[in-house]
Amino acid sequence: MSGKTISFGQALNAALDDAMADDGNVMILGEDVADEQGGGVFKVSKGLSSKYGTSRVRSTPISEQAILGAAVGAAIIGMRPVAEIMLMNFITVAMDQLVNHAAKLRFMSGGQTNVPLVVRTTTGAGVGFGGQHSDMLEAWFAHVPGLKIATASNPADAYGLLRSAIDDEDPVILIENITHYGMTGPAPEAGYRVPLGKAAIAREGRDVTLVTYGRGVGDSLKAASLLADEGIAAEVIDLRTIAPWDEQAVFASVAKTKRAVIVHEAVRPFGAGAEISARIHEELFSDLLAPVQRVASYPSPVPFAKPLETAFLYSVDDIVRAAHATTDKAINS
Amino acid sequence: MSGKTISFGQALNAALDDAMADDGNVMILGEDVADEQGGGVFKVSKGLSSKYGTSRVRSTPISEQAILGAAVGAAIIGMRPVAEIMLMNFITVAMDQLVNHAAKLRFMSGGQTNVPLVVRTTTGAGVGFGGQHSDMLEAWFAHVPGLKIATASNPADAYGLLRSAIDDEDPVILIENITHYGMTGPAPEAGYRVPLGKAAIAREGRDVTLVTYGRGVGDSLKAASLLADEGIAAEVIDLRTIAPWDEQAVFASVAKTKRAVIVHEAVRPFGAGAEISARIHEELFSDLLAPVQRVASYPSPVPFAKPLETAFLYSVDDIVRAAHATTDKAINS
Amino acid sequence: MNKSDSSHAFTPELARSIYRKAYLINRTDQRFRAMLTNGELAVAYYPVRGQEVTAAAAMSALQPEDYLVTTYRGLHDSLAKGIPSRLLWAEFAGKRTGTCKGKGGPMHITYPPTGVMVTTGIVGSGIPIANGLAMAAQIRGENRVAVASFGDGASNIGAFHEALNMASVWKLPVVFLCQNNQYAEHTTLAAGTSVTSIAERAAGYGMPGVSCDGLDPEMMYQTMAAAVARARAGDGPTLVEAHTYRLQGHIFGADYSYIPKEELKAAEERASMMRLRQRISERQVTESDLAQIEQEVDAEIEDAVAFALKSDPPDPDEIRFDIYETEQAA
Amino acid sequence: MNKSDSSHAFTPELARSIYRKAYLINRTDQRFRAMLTNGELAVAYYPVRGQEVTAAAAMSALQPEDYLVTTYRGLHDSLAKGIPSRLLWAEFAGKRTGTCKGKGGPMHITYPPTGVMVTTGIVGSGIPIANGLAMAAQIRGENRVAVASFGDGASNIGAFHEALNMASVWKLPVVFLCQNNQYAEHTTLAAGTSVTSIAERAAGYGMPGVSCDGLDPEMMYQTMAAAVARARAGDGPTLVEAHTYRLQGHIFGADYSYIPKEELKAAEERASMMRLRQRISERQVTESDLAQIEQEVDAEIEDAVAFALKSDPPDPDEIRFDIYETEQAA
Ligand SMILES: Cc1ncc(C[n+]2csc(CCOP(=O)(O)OP(=O)(O)O)c2C)c(N)n1
Ligand SMILES: Cc1ncc(C[n+]2csc(CCOP(=O)(O)OP(=O)(O)O)c2C)c(N)n1
Numbered sequence A, B: 001m002s003g004k005t006i007s008f009g010q011a012l013n014a015a016l017d018d019a020m021a022d023d024g025n026v027m028i029l030g031e032d033v034a035d036e037q038g039g040g041v042f043k044v045s046k047g048l049s050s051k052y053g054t055s056r057v058r059s060t061p062i063s064e065q066a067i068l069g070a071a072v073g074a075a076i077i078g079m080r081p082v083a084e085i086m087l088m089n090f091i092t093v094a095m096d097q098l099v100n101h102a103a104k105l106r107f108m109s110g111g112q113t114n115v116p117l118v119v120r121t122t123t124g125a126g127v128g129f130g131g132q133h134s135d136m137l138e139a140w141f142a143h144v145p146g147l148k149i150a151t152a153s154n155p156a157d158a159y160g161l162l163r164s165a166i167d168d169e170d171p172v173i174l175i176e177n178i179t180h181y182g183m184t185g186p187a188p189e190a191g192y193r194v195p196l197g198k199a200a201i202a203r204e205g206r207d208v209t210l211v212t213y214g215r216g217v218g219d220s221l222k223a224a225s226l227l228a229d230e231g232i233a234a235e236v237i238d239l240r241t242i243a244p245w246d247e248q249a250v251f252a253s254v255a256k257t258k259r260a261v262i263v264h265e266a267v268r269p270f271g272a273g274a275e276i277s278a279r280i281h282e283e284l285f286s287d288l289l290a291p292v293q294r295v296a297s298y299p300s301p302v303p304f305a306k307p308l309e310t311a312f313l314y315s316v317d318d319i320v321r322a323a324h325a326t327t328d329k330a331i332n333s
Numbered sequence C, D: 001m002n003k004s005d006s007s008h009a010f011t012p013e014l015a016r017s018i019y020r021k022a023y024l025i026n027r028t029d030q031r032f033r034a035m036l037t038n039g040e041l042a043v044a045y046y047p048v049r050g051q052e053v054t055a056a057a058a059m060s061a062l063q064p065e066d067y068l069v070t071t072y073r074g075l076h077d078s079l080a081k082g083i084p085s086r087l088l089w090a091e092f093a094g095k096r097t098g099t100c101k102g103k104g105g106p107m108h109i110t111y112p113p114t115g116v117m118v119t120t121g122i123v124g125s126g127i128p129i130a131n132g133l134a135m136a137a138q139i140r141g142e143n144r145v146a147v148a149s150f151g152d153g154a155s156n157i158g159a160f161h162e163a164l165n166m167a168s169v170w171k172l173p174v175v176f177l178c179q180n181n182q183y184a185e186h187t188t189l190a191a192g193t194s195v196t197s198i199a200e201r202a203a204g205y206g207m208p209g210v211s212c213d214g215l216d217p218e219m220m221y222q223t224m225a226a227a228v229a230r231a232r233a234g235d236g237p238t239l240v241e242a243h244t245y246r247l248q249g250h251i252f253g254a255d256y257s258y259i260p261k262e263e264l265k266a267a268e269e270r271a272s273m274m275r276l277r278q279r280i281s282e283r284q285v286t287e288s289d290l291a292q293i294e295q296e297v298d299a300e301i302e303d304a305v306a307f308a309l310k311s312d313p314p315d316p317d318e319i320r321f322d323i324y325e326t327e328q329a330a
């Protein structure tokens, strides 16, 4: 870390800037991303079209299929496009390009082509955007062989993951949480990388492992503080990459704590937490002192009115309760 | 059952026919579904446009968004559209209509409208259709609150599930397996229903539960025979509805057998089996004699060449081996 | 019921009614933005200032039982299609008394009693849904028409294309109303769209495409009425492009300094209520008629605001309902 | 390199080369169908009979380094764009020696050495991808052109619309080649498409749209060459509609009795190799030239068939590779 402080949005902007400076093949496309259109709705690409030109930083029509299709085509001949899909729900009009093409072209071509494409998108409940602007869909992409999917919980990781995603020879989807852009944290050195597929231990502990990513990391750290007050030492694992996820790091932690809670914002049924839970049980069945617990949002569309949106989102208390459930069970068994 | 024999395709055709005869609001739309265009690529709607007219059985342009959008619009004012999406991978160009609209309109309208829509689609590996025509994507839809998703393993269930889906006041996606159309079985009585959300016990047993659906049922029954030869009595549960799935039936069986294997054709990571595994562990942790096993396809795109396609698909032997793993583990622990 | 089929005369009653709707939209938008500014409400809001006349005149060409599908920027359409102010305000404020019990919010207004069937936040997605409403009417032999209202930017998305082609092939009783307000978020028409007039795209679907001045109430009404009549007569869809203007940023609070000052000024003039008032008063609508309308509308809005503010938010437990027909376990 | 920019003369060399390609396509398709009929192979195959001249002449307007994105019905395009017969046959047969090691199969041919970048099985999806290839060339200041080849039915899907609009706004060096063979699976053009000529849609994107007889080698070549030259000159995209014909069912083995007998007969006549041979021989190409081409091609195909049949299928373990850059654990 550089000793400076930086916001999440600035970190992403710096990562794009540094990547474009380092490699002429890096380019950006998406709605309103160029400076004439404001440098992106969340200002993540601000200044870049002025610096690198509108040939490399392209504001697009409202055409998500054309955006991702153009990114796929450019990527297979060695460009490194970073496509911005303004909000994650809008990917639903263009899943085909990611799932049938980006994910599969390396395989279907027998390795002749590959798709070094990055898709940046944002989402998340809690800001009153309602049913069609707030969904967490990471589990879909994690279920598609050939795709990678990652999300950062702090500015330095945002920088480092985005740089690694741009470096990567395969398609990577990066989810940003809409509540995170203003968050500040230590600024990374230019060129910093967070390797894809490697989790971080956000807090060490020996009594229970909280496995999480994205927004869940901050909430799990809060829960860990509350648990610490009760004498329960929770270890918080920030997966950073959701697929392929760092099984070894999770297994090592749970082998130690013998208890695990998975925390994510997406709704629970068939969410990413299910795979993590299943794998932990498969690998550490006889070590576990209690079944793995899952904390997730309520299985409804994201509601508009505040009390409902609050009822939808999991809470820090839910995490604490789930941790208790693993420790109670342990006591009972 | 009527004592007659019927094919899977015929059963679906009969279900549509009977539903259209019973209710003037039932209509069909999809590519080539009318008789002038052959009555559907898999002939499932054959004869129906001749009988009910091309106003109620509409061949569409190649426009999946328009197909599903029209179905959503008609459904919210009380029609009961059955939309055919020729192959499941083609849903990727029109996810928005299902996920952002069909699934959410009841909720977002505060219950003023609902979407009694059925989407029929087919898919499955093993017939050499390769990377873009074979994917099993049920886990995606199962992760979307507001949608239901079901699949039949035999002609009678195909009839009964399709009738129930058409009756249902909410959107239901029915997956057909491309290898199933020719399969024959006992014909149901006209008007037969298979309730959504209810599993069937396809074979009783007390040593291990095989939880599966669709094509996995036939394979699990084969595996159960092989296991029976070794003196292992496997119970086979055909979920029929994948979401919302029949937790009670599965838990009751596993509470009895204390061992479970989940079998599906979709690739394992983040597949539907993960949720089922996680839930079984959550509910029956202290009853289980071994961790729940999952049998699924290899996590790659679906390959074209036969030896690779075979390597991709799980095998009956894989199911037997997984059942062994649950019984071995039990012995060791 | 089919009055609009036989003649599209711009009668004094119609002029009065259009003025009422436009004024209601204008004052509702203004009041709502004021409440956002002073913090009485905190909601994502897509202003409709500048597009009042477009919605007021276009929706006046419809019968109450005709269907409408609109977008996040839909307050004007919703009001013009007759949603009671109280219900709309309560929904915008996230209250249980709102059209959608507070579950949908401003981006997802539904109100079947006046034909507002879907409001979508996904650009272009409502267009195929409007086809479905029209298809149902066609199958049932009903005399209803469906309208999809959307923006200029939406004409670049796939759903637009698929829907227009399908509607034309099937001769659906639908009208595609493109409210061309010159901007898609921060992107000008020219920067994102390969035609200068959206109506030009109709030829690619073998349907009529008509552009009109959406700020001229008579022209807007008559253009729309002709398209509606055509649809009702079974002659198929029309693409109507209304030239209008977005006098605010894309979303409340967003910067719109990228809009050239003179352009904005000219549009403010063209879209102003003053100008509308002037035009309407030329139509045998008296000053006292207008004053009375304004008074009534002002009172209606104050009543609606009070209703919304004093209404309760939904109970958290309400989340369990309306996901499926049967409620979900807690 | 830019020969095609300066003149699009239909020289004897060109005529010969087009004949060679068309004959190769025709005989490959025939041979392949024969092997499917007699059970030597069992593969889902989308026949190209009837469209030989279209592909042969259109692809002749491209340089080897120009990019092509085609579809499941792409054998003709692939051969005309220069993929060696051996590699194509081996891929169609699912062998490790195929273009894609047997992983892709006939629906997913890729062969960068001759510019065949993607073959898609999802209708219309290749069109935006071709834009991406063109965009990269534009950014890099290369002189390459990308071609998206697709069917008439594909012009009804959203991706088509989005891609044409984007290409026009950005003036991408891309040519949209619609091979209008009159059918989309079993659906006639009229039953699914709201225009009688796909080229009419170009106006909706502010780009030129040209229709030509895709069975006339000279017209097809020159139309395509002009579009390619325009793209290469930086003047932007063109929508080229080639009127052609599908002389078989949609997929090998499928019924096509829905095609009226006379229609089919007339098309067989127009698309026949005999007719092509006649036309080519009017272009200073001698009988012995043609006979030699045929002999060479026949030998090339027999060699390719033998190569494909004797090649090994991929090893099952090969499934672990090419999912990501690093192989997956077993
Ligand atoms: C599929 C999709 N892509 C992007 C967005 C983000 N977005 C919301 S409104 C908008 C601009 C739409 O412009 P236009 O259609 O002209 O309508 P206007 O807002 O001007 O009324 C965009 C890009 C979206 N909601 N849906
Ligand atoms: C998105 C999508 N929808 C449907 C299909 C099924 N399908 C395959 S080919 C085809 C017809 C395409 O017709 P056209 O574009 O005219 O091409 P042609 O087959 O005539 O060459 C259809 C509907 C598909 N592959 N992809």
Ligand SMILES: [Mg+2]
Pocket (backbone or CB within 6 Å): C151, C152, C153, C179, C180, C181, C182, C183, C184, C185
């Ligand atoms: Mg606009």
Ligand SMILES: [Mg+2]
Pocket (backbone or CB within 6 Å): D151, D152, D153, D179, D180, D181, D182, D183, D184, D185
């Ligand atoms: Mg065709």
